[in-house]
Amino acid sequence: MFDITIIGAGVVGSMIARTLSKYKLNILVLEKENDVGNGASSANSAIIHSGYDPEPGSLKARLNVRGNYLFDKVAEELDVEFMRIGSITLANNQEEVEILESLVERAALNGVCVKVLNHDELKTIEPSITDKVIKGLLAPTCGIINPFELVVAAMENAIDNGVKLHLCEEVTSIVKQESGFIVNTNKNSYETKYVINCAGVYSDKINEMVNKKSFTIKPRRGEYFVLDHFDNNYVRHVLFNVPSSKGKGVLVSPTTHYNYLVGPSSEYIDDKEDVSTDKETLDNVKQKAYSLVDNLRLDKQIRIFSGIRAVSDTGDFVIEEVIPYFINVAGIQSPGLASSPAIAEMVEEMIKGKELKEDYNPYRKPLPRLNKKTIEEKIALCKTNPLYGNIICRCEKISEGEIVDAIRRNCGATTVKGVKKRVRPGFGKCQGGFCEASVMKILARELGCDIKQIVYGKENAYILKEGTKGE
Amino acid sequence: MKTYDLVVIGGGSGGLSAAISAYDEGVKNILVLEKEAYLGGILLQCIHNGFGLHTFKEELTGPEYADRFVKELIEREIEYKVNTFVTEIKKNDEDFTVIYSNQEEGFVLINAKTIITATGCSERTRGEISMQGDRPSGVMTAGMAQKYLNLEGYLVGKNVFILGSGDIGLIMARRMVLEGANVLGVAELMPYSNGLNRNIVQCLEDFNIPLYLSHTVKRVIGKDRLESVIIQQVDENLNFIEGTEIIFNCDTLLLSVGLIPNNPLLTSLGVLMHPKTKGPLVDEYLMTNVKGIFACGNSLHVHDLVDFVTNEGAICGKSAAKYLKGNLNTNNIININNGKGISYVLPKTMYLNNDTTFKLNFRVNKPYKDVELIIKQNDKIIKKLKKAYLIPAEMESVIILKKDVTSLDDIIVEVIE
Numbered sequence: 055m056f057d058i059t060i061i062g063a064g065v066v067g068s069m070i071a072r073t074l075s076k077y078k079l080n081i082l083v084l085e086k087e088n089d090v091g092n093g094a095s096s097a098n099s100a101i102i103h104s105g106y107d108p109e110p111g112s113l114k115a116r117l118n119v120r121g122n123y124l125f126d127k128v129a130e131e132l133d134v135e136f137m138r139i140g141s142i143t144l145a146n147n148q149e150e151v152e153i154l155e156s157l158v159e160r161a162a163l164n165g166v167c168v169k170v171l172n173h174d175e176l177k178t179i180e181p182s183i184t185d186k187v188i189k190g191l192l193a194p195t196c197g198i199i200n201p202f203e204l205v206v207a208a209m210e211n212a213i214d215n216g217v218k219l220h221l222c223e224e225v226t227s228i229v230k231q232e233s234g235f236i237v238n239t240n241k242n243s244y245e246t247k248y249v250i251n252c253a254g255v256y257s258d259k260i261n262e263m264v265n266k267k268s269f270t271i272k273p274r275r276g277e278y279f280v281l282d283h284f285d286n287n288y289v290r291h292v293l294f295n296v297p298s299s300k301g302k303g304v305l306v307s308p309t310t311h312y313n314y315l316v317g318p319s320s321e322y323i324d325d326k327e328d329v330s331t332d333k334e335t336l337d338n339v340k341q342k343a344y345s346l347v348d349n350l351r352l353d354k355q356i357r358i359f360s361g362i363r364a365v366s367d368t369g370d371f372v373i374e375e376v377i378p379y380f381i382n383v384a385g386i387q388s389p390g391l392a393s394s395p396a397i398a399e400m401v402e403e404m405i406k407g408k409e410l411k412e413d414y415n416p417y418r419k420p421l422p423r424l425n426k427k428t429i430e431e432k433i434a435l436c437k438t439n440p441l442y443g444n445i446i447c448r449c450e451k452i453s454e455g456e457i458v459d460a461i462r463r464n465c466g467a468t469t470v471k472g473v474k475k476r477v478r479p480g481f482g483k484c485q486g487g488f489c490e491a492s493v494m495k496i497l498a499r500e501l502g503c504d505i506k507q508i509v510y511g512k513e514n515a516y517i518l519k520e521g522t523k524g525e
Numbered sequence: 526m527k528t529y530d531l532v533v534i535g536g537g538s539g540g541l542s543a544a545i546s547a548y549d550e551g552v553k554n555i556l557v558l559e560k561e562a563y564l565g566g567i568l569l570q571c572i573h574n575g576f577g578l579h580t581f582k583e584e585l586t587g588p589e590y591a592d593r594f595v596k597e598l599i600e601r602e603i604e605y606k607v608n609t610f611v612t613e614i615k616k617n618d619e620d621f622t623v624i625y626s627n628q629e630e631g632f633v634l635i636n637a638k639t640i641i642t643a644t645g646c647s648e649r650t651r652g653e654i655s656m657q658g659d660r661p662s663g664v665m666t667a668g669m670a671q672k673y674l675n676l677e678g679y680l681v682g683k684n685v686f687i688l689g690s691g692d693i694g695l696i697m698a699r700r701m702v703l704e705g706a707n708v709l710g711v712a713e714l715m716p717y718s719n720g721l722n723r724n725i726v727q728c729l730e731d732f733n734i735p736l737y738l739s740h741t742v743k744r745v746i747g748k749d750r751l752e753s754v755i756i757q758q759v760d761e762n763l764n765f766i767e768g769t770e771i772i773f774n775c776d777t778l779l780l781s782v783g784l785i786p787n788n789p790l791l792t793s794l795g796v797l798m799h800p801k802t803k804g805p806l807v808d809e810y811l812m813t814n815v816k817g818i819f820a821c822g823n824s825l826h827v828h829d830l831v832d833f834v835t836n837e838g839a840i841c842g843k844s845a846a847k848y849l850k851g852n853l854n855t856n857n858i859i860n861i862n863n864g865k866g867i868s869y870v871l872p873k874t875m876y877l878n879n880d881t882t883f884k885l886n887f888r889v890n891k892p893y894k895d896v897e898l899i900i901k902q903n904d905k906i907i908k909k910l911k912k913a914y915l916i917p918a919e920m921e922s923v924i925i926l927k928k929d930v931t932s933l934d935d936i937i938v939e940v941i942e
Contacts, residue, residue, distance in 0.1 A: 280652070284792075327748065330659045357652030359660065429624065429632060436631025443631040445610035448560065449789065454628075484787075485650040487669050491677055506679070510662035514749035517662050519776070522704055523678040 056082045058405070059237050059246035061225050061260055063090040065201065065394045066386050067252035068208035073398035074405065075215035076414040082246065083209070083217060084239060086224035088513050089472045090465060091205030093254045094390070096475060097329065097361025098276070099318060100201045100309055101292055103389040104141060104193035106161035106168050113371040115164045118389040120396035122195055128395050132207035133420040134200060135310035141196035141292035142176065146186045146345055150296040154191050157296075161193070168193045182289045182306075182347045196292055200310045201391055202475035203421075206465055211418045213464040215411070222513065225253070228263040234379060235264070250381045250401060255326040255364045257372075257384035265376050269384060270367045273326045276318025277335050280357040282483050283312040293346045304342040306350075311450075311478070316343045316350070318361070329360045356483050363387035373397060375404050419463070421477070422456050446496070447489040449482020454496060461500045468501060470494060471511035490517075530554040531845055532623050532637035534611050534790065537566015538831050539643035539822020541594040542838025543845070547641075548601045550846030556635070557598070557605035558625055564598070564605060565591030566645060567668070567823075568831060570675045573696055575723070579832035590831060614640060614790050616815065639817045639845045642791060642805075643838065646823035648693070649783040651745075658744035663751030667693040667781040671700065680704050682777030686754050687711040688742050690718040690725070692829070694781025699728035701779075708732070709773045712740040712756045714763065717892050719783075719918050721829060743770065745778065754778050784827045794818065801869040802826040809875040809883040810844035810853060811837065819845050826871055826886070829920055840884070854878040859933055864899075866890055866940025868917065877930060885923045887938050889915045897941040900925065902934045915940065 058074060060067045063085035071083050087093070105119035129136035145154040154170065161168040169192045176183055176190045183190070213219055223239040234247045253260045258271040288308070295303020307315050319335045336358060343350050366372050366385025371393070375381050381404055383397060390397075424432060424442060435455075436443040442455035460467045460476040467473040470480065473493050480486035480493070494517065498505040506518045530552050533540045536559030544557050563569060568576070571587030578584060581593070598605065609627040621640055626632045648666035656664070663682055671693065673679045683706050687694045690713040698708045711729060716739045718725055729736055743757040743765060758769035786804035788796075796813045797806045804825040805813045812819050821841035822834045847853045857877035863870045868890040875883045885900065893915040900908040900923065907929045915921065930936070 330744075331655075331657055333655065333657050336655065355653055355655070356650070358655050429634065432626070432632045436626070440628045440631065443626045444608065444628040445560075445612065445626055448610065448787075451610075451612055453626075483785075484647045485652055487648055487650065487666050490669065491672055505677075512749040515662035516750055517681065518673060518679040519682050520680050521678055522674065522680055 055234075056080050056244055056246040058082070058248045058250060059084060059235075059244055060250045060252055061237070062252035062254055062257070063205070063209060063219065064093050064252060064254050065091060065095040065205045065208070065391055066383055066397055067250070068205045068212065069394040069398040070250060070252060070383065070401050071212040071217045072208040072215070073402050075212045075217050076411055076416070077405075077408040078411050079408060081212070081217045082244060083212070083219045084223045084225055084237070085219065085221050088222050089467070089469060089475070090209045090219070091202060091475070092511070094361055094363055094387075095205045096202055097359055098201060098363075098388070098391060099305055099307065099315060100199055100391070101141070101305070101307065102136065102197035102199050102392040104166050104168070104196040105164050105389065105392070106157060106166040106191075106193055108164065108389065110160060110163035113373060114389060114393065117371065117393035117396040117400065119164055119166060120399070121389075121393040122197070124395040125197060125199070125392070129199070131416045132204070132211055132418045134203045134207050136197055136199045137310055138195060138197040139291055139308065140192060140194040141294060142180055143191040143193075143294040143296055144183060144187045144346060145189045145296050146184075147188070150298050151189050153296050153298055154189055157191055166193060167195065180289070180291050180293070182349070183293070184345065184348045186345065198292065198307060198310055199391065204391070206476055207418050210463055210465040211416070214418065215414055219465060225260060225263070228260070230264055248379045248381065248405065250383060252383045254386070255362055257364060257382065261376065261382050261384065264380055268376065269372050271364045271385060272367060273323050274363045274365045274387065275321045275323050275328065275360050276363065277331050277339060277360040278315055278317030278358065279336065279339065279352065279355050280359065281314040281316065281351055281354040282356045284351070284354050286312045288351065289314060289347060295342055295345060304339050304346070306343055306346045311481070313481070314351070314354075316340070326362065329362060331358045331360050356485060371397070373400055422459055424453050424456060425451055446492045447479030447482065449484055449488075450478045452477055452479045457493060457496050458500060461497065468497070469509050469511055470497070470517070473497065526634055526636055528620070528636040528638070529556045530638050530849055531556075531641065532635065533557045533641045533643060535559065535566065535643035535645060535822070535824070536564040536605060536607070537643060537645055537822065538568055538591065538594065538834045539824070539838040539841070540566070540641065541591070541598055542835045543641045543643060543821055543842035544603050545594065545597050545601065546839040546842030547846045548603055548842075550843050552846045552849055555603050557603060558609045558611055559605060559607045560610050562608050564595045564607065570668075570672050571696070572675050573700070576831050579830065580835055594835070611790060614794055616794055621817065639819065639848055641819045641821060641841050641845055642788065642824055643820070643822040644787050644790070644824040646784040646827050647787045648780070649785060651780060654782055656742060656745055659747050661745065661747035661749055661751045663747065663776050664745055664778045665780065667691070667697040667779040670777070670779050671697055674700060674704060680706060682706065682775070684709065684775040685777040685779060686773045686775045687779045687781060689713065689781035689783070690720045690736060691781035691783065692720045692724050694779060695720045695724040695728040697779055697781070698734050699732055702732050702734070708734050709775055710735045710737055712737045712742060714741045714759060715739070717916065721918060742778065751776055751778055784823065786824045786826060788824050791818070791820075799826075799869065799871075799873070802871065806873045807871065808855070809872045810847070811841045811872065812844060812848065812853070817848065826869070829918065833920065833922070857933060859930065859936055861885065861936045861938070863887065864937040864939030866893065866896075866942075867938050870938050875930075875936070877927065877933065880927060882924050882926055885925055885938060886920055888917050888920055889940060890917065892916045893940055893942065898923075898938070899941055900936065900938050902930065902932055902936055905931070907936065
């Protein structure tokens with residue numbers, strides 16, 4: 055019997071699991087994929103929004119602002135890359151300037167500090183903007199985060215504190231009992247007191263396994279370009295278009311590794327898992343991005359991707375104990391990443407009869423992060439473990455020691471994508487061309503399996519079909 | 526800290542040749558650093574034959590070709606380290622500091638008076654060419670599949686389509702068939718192939734593999750592993766032509782869509798890059814704008830044949846030796862530019878000094894028939910060559926006598942139709 059069963063190990067499920075792991079609760083997390091954070095949490099703008107934008111009074115507004123505030127502590131405890139670089143929303147014409155001014159009022163209502171700057175003021179702090187920019191809204195608290203790390207770190211810390219994570223288990227039905235629920239999966243059956251539904255695009259389906267339909271999730275896709283790192287000062291802030299009559303606009307933003315993201319598009323689709331990309335949509339993204347930066351360096355493009363947001367037809371986050379002991383945490387689209395620590399706090403308050411543990415440790419063991427070390431530190435680290443001297447990923451300079459560490463930790467990597475998400479080999483210009491074979495060999499060795507069993511990401515995404523040498 | 530006269534980064538065909546020639550020119554204190562477990566570079570996974578026709582007048586396999594140079598290196602007792610990756614080069618007042626790392630020594634700092642970078646090239650990926658549709662496994666570069674097959678002993682798939690008719694794609698078409706896969710076809714965006722003619726014949730025609738010119742992949746389909754690709758014809762402006770889609774059910778899509786010089790170490794040193802080749806800008810001695818740093822091989826510009834890389838490596842090694850002796854005369858600089866019909870010329874500059882010749886390498890921007898190649902300064906023609914045909918896939922090289930260069934005006938290479 056579990057006290058809590060969390061369905062879905064995206065950023066929301068993982069942050070809730072971690073927050074609740076400070077209590078004497080028997081917690082289970084069920085995830086249908088073979089890794090945490092494989093849905094919306096790993097394919098988004100990687101922004102910790104300041105919170106000036108959501109409708110005042112909405113859950114989104116409240117939780118975004120609170121979540122943003124909590125991120126310094128979360129990032130420090132979990133050793134997650136997070137930089138408060140600030141965002142600038144750029145107005146290029148009179149209509150946009152007027153909208154910008156209305157955003158100032160909205161920011162005040164949401165309790166977010168913003169400042170309107172004119173062209174020359176903007177140019178000094180952000181030289182990449184175009185000459186057309188008239189005014190910009192600076193939100194200094196906006197940050198960028200490594201979203202892959204955040205989910206993994208939260209879940210790793212949750213497991214360190216006793217949470218159980220079952221991957222590749224898809225919930226097939228939930229039966230309400232006199233007290234609690236039975237959660238059936240494709241593999242097992244679990245008794246639980248609480249169900250917390252964090253199933254992302256499937257959260258409406260999970261809700262309807264027990265309750266009557268109260269919201270519908272409409273998958274909305276966003277497509278992006280990823281640029282290689284080439285100049286850490288190319289773009290210094292998160293740059294947004296002003297949302298106007300022409301649409302929502304896009305952003306150009308550095309990542310925590312000084313790659314640059316250009317996107318997203320915004321399209322409602324039918325298939326909850328259709329993360330394909332398409333030329334027309336990306337061309338449209340490109341056009342919008344030209345209004346943000348003077349010199350859009352698409353010659354540095356190394357990847358395109360898309361992610362799905364779980365948008366609720368209610369227009370706001372759905373966070374409610376819909377019937378006793380069944381909590382929906384649904385419709386967590388943007389600013390979901392930014393709100394996630396505050397969402398976890400809100401759910402924490404909903405859980406009755408909990409008691410703090412004495413030995414809860416909020417700190418995750420820091421990553422080795424060779425690239426952030428001085429040469430003296432690198433030399434010393436290699437003496438403790440020579441595998442740190444063996445560089446596997448040329449583009450991102452990632453050592454075998456770091457890859458092995460990412461596999462051996464709690465919530466460790468089991469796939470090529472899992473390693474990539476945790477420590478970045480394959481994120482660079484060659485996209486794994488040089489290092490993928492080495493990463494596969496390390497995975498097979500560490501997991502004690504045949505290299506042919508190692509998949510790229512999803513369970514059936516095999517890489518090697520068959521051996522050719524006497525097999 | 527150890528000091529070397531010359532550090533060669535990369536132990537492939539360019540680096541090996543450079544180290545050997547520098548040694549033969551009197552530089553004895555050399556260190557070659559190689560990332561992989563063996564010297565030889567990309568040749569080690571190129572187990573087909575056809576290497577060395579120019580250099581040895583023989584048809585060797587890639588590993589055999591590499592082995593000849595590895596033996597030469599070892600005979601000369603030139604120091605080398607494998608499984609060793611250079612993470613950084615720093616410029617000092619007089620020399621450079623190179624930081625390398627490996628499992629045995631950890632991170633190590635050494636001084637280098639000169640550096641030759643021969644770090645090869647990388648393949649363009651699906652992300653770089655904005656391939657549309659899903660992102661399943663089974664879509665990979667041809668070189669990656671070649672590595673899995675020839676070095677690791679694994680076939681990546683059984684039903685294969687290939688995008689791009691670069692040489693690696695063509696070689697892999699044949700190779701996959703020989704290992705029991707079905708190769709359904711090769712699509713090429715341009716109306717002509719980007720591979721060597723002999724590879725079209727020996728790798729496609731001999732195996733009845735269709736080549737779809739002016740076609741490209743429109744969409745990739747497959748949530749987990751690749752299930753199918755849709756190819757479509759393009760017009761002269763590279764726009765899709767309606768109604769020409771062909772669907773291929775396949776588990777593998779190999780990409781042979783171009784190679785880009787790999788120079789992660791140079792930009793932070795202030796080395797200027799050539800916008801077209803994506804390699805460093807060099808002078809006739811293959812020296813970059815940072816004095817003491819030389820480049821050769823596929824990290825300088827992508828070559829068609831390894832024999833050309835070997836030659837370039839030899840020039841580079843010789844130049845580094847000259848530089849170390851203080852004999853590199855870089856006065857009387859002349860710029861070299863590409864004119865009509867030429868996509869790039871290398872080197873970027875030459876010097877009017879006591880040397881007798883220098884070598885120009887260039888590629889045309891599209892196929893030409895029965896044209897003249899002109900190398901000129903203003904209206905004065907330095908050299909004129911009649912060419913029955915010229916194609917972008919084949920690099921042209923011309924030796925120029927310095928006595929024919931009579932002024933400091935820019936040298937222009939152009940095609941006259």
